[in-house]
Amino acid sequence: MQSVNWETFIFGNGTIDACYSNTALGFPCEQGSIPNIGVDAHSVEDVQAAVKFASSHDLRLVVKNTGHDYLGRSTARGSFLIWTHHLKNITYHETFVPAGAGPSTSHSNAITLGAGVQWYEAYDAVEAHGRILVGGLSARASVGAAGGWISGGGHSALSPSHGLGIDNALQFTVVVASGRHITANAHSHPDLFWALRGGGGGTFGVITSVTYQTHPSVxxxxxxxxxxxxxxxxxxxxxxxxxxxxxxxxxxxxxxxSFFDNSSLNAFYVALNTSWEAANATWLPFFDFARNASTDSPSPQTFTVPFDSFFSWYRALFSGGMQVGTNVYLGSRLIPTDLVESDHAKVTETLLAIDGVTSWHAIAGGEVSKRKASSAEGASAAVIDAAKVRLTSKVNKLEALVPGAGAYFNEAFPFEKNPQRTFFGHHYGRLRLIKLQYDPKGLFVVANGVGSEDWDPSLNCRR
Ligand SMILES: Cc1cc2nc3c(=O)[nH]c(=O)nc-3n(C[C@H](O)[C@H](O)[C@H](O)COP(=O)(O)OP(=O)(O)OC[C@H]3O[C@@H](n4cnc5c(N)ncnc54)[C@H](O)[C@@H]3O)c2cc1C
Structure with missing residues (x-):
């Protein structure tokens, strides 16, 4: 797991079962929350066989792609794993007709990505065709392009221009609990197509591929x-x-x-289809405001830079660095535009009152609003609990700022009081019915996911 805290298991009495990478601590290497056994799937048939095996043996099943999940949903103690990382097929379609649609419903320049494809591989593939994709952005673009990212919604710096990942998905192929490999799109299994676009990873089946609409590179x-x-x-x-x-x-x-606290602000933004002059007209008033407000030396560094394509922007900013091996719990809320419009001072005050750095993702608004559809290694259980308590109080401050607001399931607090409301809102009832239809036995369950309330916290026994 990227956040290695999810590899450890804490018993009720506070004993920790883990395999620490710091061998100097002198602890034995235990299994922790890592699955005991699993399938390294290289084909759809491997996935089907693994799903049938898990179903017939009543196993606690876990689907893992990159293991980037911030809520620990791609691992579980004592589980059986299906690992999708090696499903790396990529097919570019000059013309794409979704299964079950007539030829008049064709899309030009679509791309089908196997479940294990990561964003850096997808970006390379579309760049070769002079196209771009709405995708995840992180050091070396290592997030999976066709697993948890899209299942949770999938945001991008390009979302204000082209919508979320789910707004760009044309079709999924998925192995459901019966072992059948089915195609879900607007024409075939439209209910499942709807649920897969935001209903959460590891819940409705194992996605084996996603077909996305691409956009011109500008x-x-x-x-x-x-x-x-x-x-x-x-x-x-x-x-x-x-x-x-x-x-x-x-x-x-x-x-x-952007990232800010009481002593700093760092931000990097991007816009397609804008001239350098228009970009300066947008940003210079703010840059001037900040320089005039500051008496610090050096004064804030500010600049706008034209790039010939998304690919060169992304390569310049994201091709270095690594983000693995850290202990992380997140807390988050979606901040509505009208609150920013009516009381931006209160929003800022609340966020600055939460000690530590706030990470502010400007990945909504614009097209998105128009579319439908650490603690140190070796820490004791008490220290980990204290971290949870501190984070709960920070999340409570966000809840007070925007009562009842949702949070992005992929970047969220793992201990939300009401995950069904916070992550799925009024869609929950419909998502639950679709889940029952495609997974009546509850083979696919993840913490906080649709249907998880029917299970005990370990997700091994029904309540
Ligand atoms: C460094 C970093 C950068 C990020 N950047 C962004 C970003 O730019 N935009 C954004 O929206 N989010 C971002 N995220 C959050 C990211 O979307 C989530 O971590 C997401 O869950 C990762 O999905 P994954 O498939 O790569 O990871 P995994 O941990 O392998 O899987 C996550 C969840 O999806 C399920 N899953 C995985 N594959 C499948 C499959 N084939 N079928 C069914 N279920 C599956 C798993 O069971 C699990 O529940 C980032 C996260 C990190 C760590």
Missing amino acids: PLVGAFFSGNFTSPETAKGVITEFIRIHPYLAGAGWGGY
Whole structure:
């Protein structure tokens, strides 16, 4: 797992069962929450055989792709694993007709990605055709392009221009609990197609491929901001202004990522189909505001840079670094545009009152709103519990800011009080019915996922 805390298992009495990479700690290497046995699937047939095996032996089944999951959903103690990493097929379609659709429903320039394809491989593949994809962005683009990312919704810095991943998915192939390999799209199994687009990974079956709509590769502009502030009041003023302009940024197609606290703001944003002049007209007022507000030396570093394509922007920003082997719990909330519009000062104040760095993802608004559809290794259970308590209080502050708001299931707090409401909202009832239809025995269950409330916390026994 990328977040190695999910590899450990804590018994009720606080004893930890784990295999620490730090051998100097002197602990024996235990199994922890790593599955006992599994299938390294290289074909759809492997997946089908593994699903049938798990079903006939009543095994606690886990589906894992990259193991990037922040909620630990791709591992479980005592489980049987299906690993999809080696399903790496990629097919580019000049013309794509979804199964079951007439020839008049054709899409040009689509791409089918096997379940194990990672974003860096997908970006390379479409670049060869002069196209781009709405996809995940991280160091070396290692997130899976056709597993948990798309099952949770899939956001991207390009989402304000082209929607979420699920808005770009044309078709899935999936092995369901019976072992059947079926195609789900708007024409064939449309209910399952709907559920797979946001209903959560590891819940409805094993996705074996996803077909995406691609988009033309066009020049774009990147905007960058990096400022350190000795005065928390200055930081607050600059960040308040930064939050204030977000509805406008999203409407103009800007997406990106920023990180801030009481002493710094770092941001990198991108917009397709905009000229350098238009980008400067958007950003320079904020850059000037920040420089005028700051008495620090050096003053904030600000610039806009044109790139000839998404591919060169992504390669410049994301081709280095590594993000594995850390202990992470996240907490998050979706912040509605109207709250930012009506009270950006309150939003900023609340986020700055949460100690630590806030990661603010500007990946919604724009097209998205128009579419439907650490603790150290060796820490004791008490230290881990204390971290949970601290994070719960931070999440409670977000809940107070936006009561009843949702959270993005893929980047969320694993200990939400009401995961059904927080992750699925009013879609929950329909998702549950579709789950019952395709997985009546509850073979596919993940923590906090659709149907998980029927099971004990280990997801081994029905309540
Ligand atoms: C470094 C990093 C960067 C990220 N960047 C982004 C980003 O830019 N945008 C974004 O939206 N999210 C991002 N995320 C969150 C990411 O979407 C989730 O971590 C997601 O769950 C990863 O999916 P995966 O298939 O790669 O990982 P895994 O941990 O292998 O799987 C995650 C979940 O999906 C299920 N699953 C995996 N494969 C399948 C399959 N074939 N069929 C059915 N279920 C499956 C698993 O059972 C599990 O429940 C990022 C995460 C990390 C760690």
